[in-house]
Amino acid sequence: MNTEARRHSLNIVVNGQAVEAPPGSLRSVLETLGFDLRHAAVAVNETIVPRHDLDGYAPADGDRVEVVAPMEGG
Amino acid sequence: MPFVLADVELGSRFLLGTAGYPSPAVLQQAAAASGAGVLTVSLRRQMPGGAGGGRFFDLVRDTGCRVLPNTAGCRSLKEVMLTASMAREVFDTNWVKLEIIGDDYNLQPDPVLLVDAARALVGEGFEVFAYTTDDLVVCRRLADVGCRVIMPWASPIGSGLGLVNPYALETLRLRLPDVTLIVDAGIGSPADAVKAMQLGMDAVLLNSAVAKAGDPVAMARAFALAIEAGRLAYEAGIMRTHDAAVASTPVVGTPFWHHPGSS
Numbered sequence: 001m002n003t004e005a006r007r008h009s010l011n012i013v014v015n016g017q018a019v020e021a022p023p024g025s026l027r028s029v030l031e032t033l034g035f036d037l038r039h040a041a042v043a044v045n046e047t048i049v050p051r052h053d054l055d056g057y058a059p060a061d062g063d064r065v066e067v068v069a070p071m072e073g074g
Numbered sequence: 075m076p077f078v079l080a081d082v083e084l085g086s087r088f089l090l091g092t093a094g095y096p097s098p099a100v101l102q103q104a105a106a107a108s109g110a111g112v113l114t115v116s117l118r119r120q121m122p123g124g125a126g127g128g129r130f131f132d133l134v135r136d137t138g139c140r141v142l143p144n145t146a147g148c149r150s151l152k153e154v155m156l157t158a159s160m161a162r163e164v165f166d167t168n169w170v171k172l173e174i175i176g177d178d179y180n181l182q183p184d185p186v187l188l189v190d191a192a193r194a195l196v197g198e199g200f201e202v203f204a205y206t207t208d209d210l211v212v213c214r215r216l217a218d219v220g221c222r223v224i225m226p227w228a229s230p231i232g233s234g235l236g237l238v239n240p241y242a243l244e245t246l247r248l249r250l251p252d253v254t255l256i257v258d259a260g261i262g263s264p265a266d267a268v269k270a271m272q273l274g275m276d277a278v279l280l281n282s283a284v285a286k287a288g289d290p291v292a293m294a295r296a297f298a299l300a301i302e303a304g305r306l307a308y309e310a311g312i313m314r315t316h317d318a319a320v321a322s323t324p325v326v327g328t329p330f331w332h333h334p335g336s337s
Contacts, residue, residue, distance in 0.1 A: 015119040034122035039131045041117070041160035046152065048159045066119065068160050069127030070134070072101075073116025073144045074091030074231070074281035 014065045026065075027054040035067050042067050077277065079254060080169065080201045080223055082140065084111035087271070088301050089142065089256065090294070091281025098133055100290050105137045108294035113139045114171060114279065116146050117161055131164075142203060144171040149184075154191045158200055170195060171203045171225070171258075180230040185212040189219060196220035205258050208242035210249055217253050224253050225279060228270060229260030232282045236266035240273060247274035264293075264300035271304025272312060 010023045014033060021029045026049060030037060042049045043066045049057050059065060076083045090110040095101040105113060113134055120127065134141055143161035148154045158170045172192055176184025183206050195202045196219055204216045208226040216224050226246060229235035237243065238260070246255055257270040258279040267278045278301050287293035 014122075035120055036125070036128065039127050039164055040120055041163035043156055043160060046156055048156065048163060051163060066160075068117040068164065069120035069124075070131045070164055071116050071118040071127060072091075072093040072095075072130065073114050073146055074093045 010059060011061050012059055012063045012065055015067055023058070025055045026057040026059050029059055030054075030065070030067060036069075037067075040067050040069050079112070079277070080203075084140075085109065086111045086298065086301075087277040087305055088298055089114065089258075089277055089279035090284065091279070092130075092134065093281055094285040095290060098129070101285075102133055102137065104284055104290045104294040105139065107291045107298070108284070109298045110294075111139055112142050112279075113137060114142045114144055114281070115165065116144050117157060117164060127164075140169070141165045141167060142169050142171050143167065144205075145173045148174055150174075151187060151191050151194060154187075155194060155198070158195055158198075162200070168199055169201045169203065171205055173205045181232075182230070183207055183227075185209060188212070189215045192216050192221050193219040203256070208239055208246060210242070210245055213246055213250060213253070217250060222254060223256060224250070225256045225258035227259040228257050228266060231259045233260050234262030234283060235260050236262045237269055237273075240269065243270065243273050243275065264296045267297055267300040268304040268307070271301055272307050274308055277301070 010021050010029060012019060019033060021032055026042060027037060042054060044059060044063050077087050086109045088108050088110040089112040090105060090108050091114045092101055115134060143165050145154050145157045148157050154174060161170060162168060172195060174184045174187045174191055175181050188204060188206055192202050192204050202221045203223045203225055204221045205225045206212055206216060213224050226243060229238045254276045256277040256279050257275045261267055261278060261280040261283050270278055284290050284294045284297060
């Protein structure tokens with residue numbers, strides 16, 4: 001990977017919002033953005049990324065990420 | 075007799091929703107007063123920097139109840155499959171309340187998508203609690219694709235209209251004797267819950283009737299008693315009705331002054 005590629009920041013869409021973040025694992029990207037993943041589930045491009053894969057999954061530019069949390073329901 | 079729901083023995087036939095309470099504390103107290111063994115929950119997009127649903131997660135966990143995540147808001151098979159998978163990840167359960175809305179006015183479930191989604195979810199190892207209308211054939215199809223628990227509505231969600239078609243519910247009981255039937259949606263008052271249980275429903279799931287009551291905690295207790303009373307009545311066997319009066323006092327040995335012609 002050349003220096004320019006390493007500097008490249010990641011452009012993804014998280015919960016419908018376009019965001020820019022330093023590249024890394026899905027966990028590190030989301031935690032950098034301020035998400036609390038303890039009780040969350042994450043999907044990328046409408047496919048779930050299991051909790052145990054969050055460290056090994058590297059999101060790419062243009063990915064659409066959904067982070068959901070528990071809430072009240074009937 | 076204990077209530078067995080999808081292989082889990084429960085002490086109550088009351089399933090309670092967790093939405094719309096005046097405060098988390100009231101929800102917690104209402105859940106305790108209800109004696110419910112199952113609470114329904116949902117998922118939402120997490121806001122960065124927020125609590126991440128942790129407080130709600132802890133509140134529900136501390137009740138000791140099992141959770142039943144729903145697929146509220148889903149309108150396609152794809153959305154249902156993803157939501158159910160994410161709920162399984164968050165709540166660590168294969169139980170899912172399958173909810174696919176087909177109309178915005180009465181939030182009526184889409185029967186066609188429902189059966190397809192139920193089949194797909196069962197195939198993925200989910201225990202599907204199918205929220206549906208009271209249509210017998212749809213319910214039969216749901217059972218055919220592997221739903222052991224079917225949840226017909228009493229009337230539209232949040233309407234409080236009660237049992238608008240008791241005949242349909244009675245027919246479901248008669249025709250699907252081996253399916254666990256839970257009335258879900260439309261219950262307004264404890265009287266509705268008694269009626270549903272007297273028709274032979276296995277359990278009642280409700281939310282608004284408790285959450286929107288003047289005193290949700292007291293109402294949760296009222297529903298608990300009603301559901302228990304209705305079940306006891308069903309098991310006890312309710313007397314048949316007659317168009318004409320039938321004297322309850324024995325007529326044998328009636329004193330002479332009751333006889334015609336006596337003075």
